[in-house]
Amino acid sequence: MNYNWNWKIFFNISADGRHTWLTTLFIGLGWTMATALCAGIIAFLLGSTLGVMRTTPHKWWVRFGNAYVEFFRNIPLLVQLFLWYFVLPELLPDAIGGWIKSMTPPWASFVPAVIGLGLFTAARVSEQVRAGIQALSGGQSPAATALGLTLPQRYRFVLLPMAYRIILPPLTSETMNLIKNTSVALTIGLFDLTAAARSMQEFTFQVFEAFTAATVIYILVNLVVVNLMRWLERSVAVPGFIGPADVGGGGH
Amino acid sequence: MGGFDFNVIERSIGYLFREGMTFTLTLTGLAALGGIIFGTILAMMRLSSHKWLSLPATGYVNLMRSIPLLLVIFWFYFLVPYIGAWIVGAPTPIQVGAVASSVITFTMFEAAYYSEIMRAGIQSIARGQVWAGYALGLNYWQTMGKVVLPQAFRNMIPILLTQTIILFQDTSLVYVLSITDFLGAASKIAQRDGRLVEMYLFAALVYFIVSFTLSYVVKLLQQKIAIIR
Numbered sequence: 370m371n372y373n374w375n376w377k378i379f380f381n382i383s384a385d386g387r388h389t390w391l392t393t394l395f396i397g398l399g400w401t402m403a404t405a406l407c408a409g410i411i412a413f414l415l416g417s418t419l420g421v422m423r424t425t426p427h428k429w430w431v432r433f434g435n436a437y438v439e440f441f442r443n444i445p446l447l448v449q450l451f452l453w454y455f456v457l458p459e460l461l462p463d464a465i466g467g468w469i470k471s472m473t474p475p476w477a478s479f480v481p482a483v484i485g486l487g488l489f490t491a492a493r494v495s496e497q498v499r500a501g502i503q504a505l506s507g508g509q510s511p512a513a514t515a516l517g518l519t520l521p522q523r524y525r526f527v528l529l530p531m532a533y534r535i536i537l538p539p540l541t542s543e544t545m546n547l548i549k550n551t552s553v554a555l556t557i558g559l560f561d562l563t564a565a566a567r568s569m570q571e572f573t574f575q576v577f578e579a580f581t582a583a584t585v586i587y588i589l590v591n592l593v594v595v596n597l598m599r600w601l602e603r604s605v606a607v608p609g610f611i612g613p614a615d616v617g618g619g620g621h
Numbered sequence: 622m623g624g625f626d627f628n629v630i631e632r633s634i635g636y637l638f639r640e641g642m643t644f645t646l647t648l649t650g651l652a653a654l655g656g657i658i659f660g661t662i663l664a665m666m667r668l669s670s671h672k673w674l675s676l677p678a679t680g681y682v683n684l685m686r687s688i689p690l691l692l693v694i695f696w697f698y699f700l701v702p703y704i705g706a707w708i709v710g711a712p713t714p715i716q717v718g719a720v721a722s723s724v725i726t727f728t729m730f731e732a733a734y735y736s737e738i739m740r741a742g743i744q745s746i747a748r749g750q751v752w753a754g755y756a757l758g759l760n761y762w763q764t765m766g767k768v769v770l771p772q773a774f775r776n777m778i779p780i781l782l783t784q785t786i787i788l789f790q791d792t793s794l795v796y797v798l799s800i801t802d803f804l805g806a807a808s809k810i811a812q813r814d815g816r817l818v819e820m821y822l823f824a825a826l827v828y829f830i831v832s833f834t835l836s837y838v839v840k841l842l843q844q845k846i847a848i849i850r
Contacts, residue, residue: 372703406629444831448804448825455817544688552689556796562693576699584696585741592689 378575379582383568390569392584397565398590400475404559405548412494413486416492419491420498421524434495441492446553449489453481456555457520475560482554490547497539501532534605541598545591562586629816630823633806641806642827643722647787648802652727657781659728660735665765667740678736685733690794697726698798719798731788738780742773775837779843786835790828803827 371424387397423434441449458466472480505528513527555564566583570576629635658724666678685693685707701722709715717725746769754764760763774781800808804824 439833440829443836444825445804445828447793448821448828451808451817451821452825456821459818468628521810539669549687549689552691553794555691563689563695564841565811566692567695570695570699570772580692580696580699581691584684587692 372577374578375415375575376513378573378576381573384413384572390579391571391582392575394562394565397560397562397591398586400559401548401551401561402590404479404551404554404561405484405544407483408486408490408551409544412485412490415488415491416494416496417529418547419495420502421493421529423499424502425520434499435600438495441489446485446550447556450482450485450554450557451532453485454478473519474558478554478558479557481557482551482559486547486550486554489550490543493543493546494540497536497543498532500539501536502528505531531607534602534607534610537602537605541595542595544598548590548594549587604615626816626819629675629814629819631811632759633810636810637803637806640801641803644801645789645792645803648724648727648795649785652731652784652792653788655724655728656735657739659732659754661739663732663736664739664743667736682733685730686737687728690730690791692799693730694717694723694726694794694797697729697745698722702723719795719800723795723798725793725802725819727788734784735781736782738777742777743769745776746772775846778846779839783836783840783841786832786839789835790832793828826850
């Protein structure tokens, strides 16, 4: 095969004229992690709220939670990001829409990416939280009521502490999914790790070096996240309970 | 941007479905078929007691599952011409085109996810059935083909279909190769006529209706074929 390998390419100056290609890839990784972190906070808070709502005795809260999940699970993430990036500014009143459109480059992609990924992932987190609460023994909620706890107290002191521990393994894969899904935001201009590898490929034609580097970085990130979550699992484990059950999941 | 112009959808609906949706569904169908076949082989390899079979399969599945689909799409888009040249012994990379490359990409990528489902399916069959098969004098392939796999498939149909719905949504990512799939078609009209709002809202609606209906069917199917143990 006549492909010219050139691993030294990483130390050449990149298209921006200031950094090496290696640094450029790490700038991409920085945007990937920043986007995933911000979206993850939204997803965790909103997903937990929705997951709790779907297990309450209030019929309309359950319906709202279910509708949210159906909506965000049945539209491709790419289309959702297009809705946030292209469509939303047009539908809002001119003043707000114009302000959004006048955002400067990194933020114009970053903000819609965070919102889009956050709301998309919230639907998936809410599925896990609901499954975690439902996996608890059925007597816990009545027992908490018998102790005189109000509905919020039941969740805060009895149900959620164990439910979160149960769903830590599926939340680990959700975290990885979120980091990987961040790459979809390159379509709306986010300079994430995949976009950085792509730009390196376009400018240097060293296709396989660029993609190999990105692949290796993703695998390393994967290892770090998995080990961090395992450590978290161990440090919050309640003595006397066997390892958390798998609540299912799948997909990506 | 004055008012909505839903006329643009009416004008382009033939193109959207005849060109775009046909491609999306073809890609989904081919990748699902290829992915399930290759995924089942991967699952059987992973469960093999031979290290030289299980290690490469495990490595492949873990690799595919740890990198984003978009990166895989880019990888294969550039890699397939070289692999093709290597297979036919051509001196230069052969042209395979974006469409063939996307079918190969999705088959190879989804196989990793289908293989995890099939592995769970195979492992859900009681070990005693395999021994019973061997005791009857069946060999490995007969035991797998006539005893284990039919039941594994049956048990996993709902999950395989759910994964296929995810695949259907994921095919929208071929947008990055400028292929005219459903979203690609909608996006081309949107940019040509300057009607991004209408076209992207319509695309979202169509994806929603298809995915929602299919997942509802899967739910019904799940109740129907569930085996009471």
